[in-house]
Amino acid sequence: MTLPTLSRANVAALAFIVAMTAGLLAAPLFLKTYGVYLLSLWALNTVAAIGLNLTLGYAGQISLGQAAFLGIGAYAVAILMKAGVSFWLGLPAGVLLAFAVGLALGFPALRVQHHYLAFATLGFNALVFLVIRNEEWLTGGNFGIRVARPELLGHSLRSGIDYYHVCLAVLAVTALLVWLLLRSPWGRAFACLRDNPIRAESLGIDVRSYTLLAFAIGAACAGVAGAFLAPLVNFIDPSPFGLVPSIYLLLMVIIGGPGRFFGPFLGAAIVTLLPEWLRVADVWYLVIFGIFVVALMAFCPGGLLAVPEKVAAMRAARRSARGSAAGQAGARP
């Protein structure tokens, strides 16, 4: 009975995915090198934000340390490649390392929540940043490390468009895996953790393991993004992995709509691409962006994807208010 509505929503989502994929594949025809680079960056930021959305949006654990995991993935690949290891071996190593460190970062979350957890994760990010910057023998410090583009099945990915396709594939695979996870009974329990941990515990959901895994899987996604980011920019230094990038990643999730599957896609687009479009506005860019974020949070804290629902709810409220006012006045139409 409810099947038709279900499939209608599915059809809409499918149509959206097809249109988005077509648009993304066609985009390089209309873009210069820099535009293709920006879209690659968007894809990887989205991957990292999808991870944070799982941690924050679905499991309800605030994290201000997501850029640190990006850094762990990027530096793992860069350091291993410098030592002569193939990118395709460095990649799983970086992702596993991010997963393991993410698991460890989950432990404070078992003890504290909200702003305490925010500061615990922020402190963690500061720590990782300092290690990257100061352990010059390993990371090159502020001088950074050069990273070459990898080869795929003997085909060099030096071309921007080829690497862009790789980034899109990484995004598609990550999104698919997270989607499958979230719609499994196992993944639904993440949302229970966010809605009400006591309620979840009363049902026998292993709140401890879920909290740890929410961090670990979120971190692993950032590890994937970081591993592909290093060859994208060809050179890494500590700056993209500090506190400010972490806040931008958080902003991507919040702006798009935490706990919504396509939220990170939209949020990453706005945070990554808007600065470029608003470049004409120069110094005013940050002012415009700041006002936009403040207005969004005040008007619709559920993020951009929640705006249609919010508008519909406001319309309905206005209609019913008008209806009751008319009823009281009696004769008014």
Place this chain on the structure above:
Amino acid sequence: MAEALALADVVAGYGQSTILNGLSFAAEAGRITTLIGANGAGKSTVLKTVFGLLRPRQGSIRMHGEPIGGLEPRALLARGLVFVPQGRNLFPTLTVRHNLELGGTTLGDRALLRRRMDAVLERFPRLRERAEGQASALSGGEQKMLEIGRALLLEPKVLLIDEPSIGLAPKVVAEVYALLRGLAESGVSILMVEQNVRAALGMSDAAVALEQGRVGLMGPAAQVLADTRIKALFLGGGLAAAG
């Protein structure tokens, strides 16, 4: 008669404050035992402590003779002790079916879970009709039935249920009570918390009145209901409001 649950000198509380202060009582197997007491007397705290959401500082808690004090909810669920907390306990954005499924988290066996779910939906036809709809679209009574149905998924031996009648129309309360009565007849031991003293004691076997973290009065439900001291225990008008 066998004791499903037995508390002896239990002390428990939150942080610095002590709410249960040497509480001792037993709930007999296959019976409905109802905990009553003023607002804030600690009724919910008793259930939370038995269910392991709160660790007892002292004393012992036994289920069918075995000590369970300090065990986590997961371990208790596996032993057949389930808890339906006060208020609304569904996940409103999930469907009825998915809410129900969450009750089987500790079952671990997909085929068994599916069989049990079918059995519960068989028992509650109204839930079966709405199985694919959002849980938040159910009426208050249907939501309570879903919560109880979800608890039954584990085929519990002992059911803890906190104020099942709250916010429900009298007719729906009667339905919920009839369901609980039926469960007790089929051998499930029930420890219930209620504010609605008259109606609740009318369908219970035994009653325990809490007073300052201890038992103020305890005995067969009819006897407790008839006791004049019960009025003194509910200066706030618990009984007056119920009658």
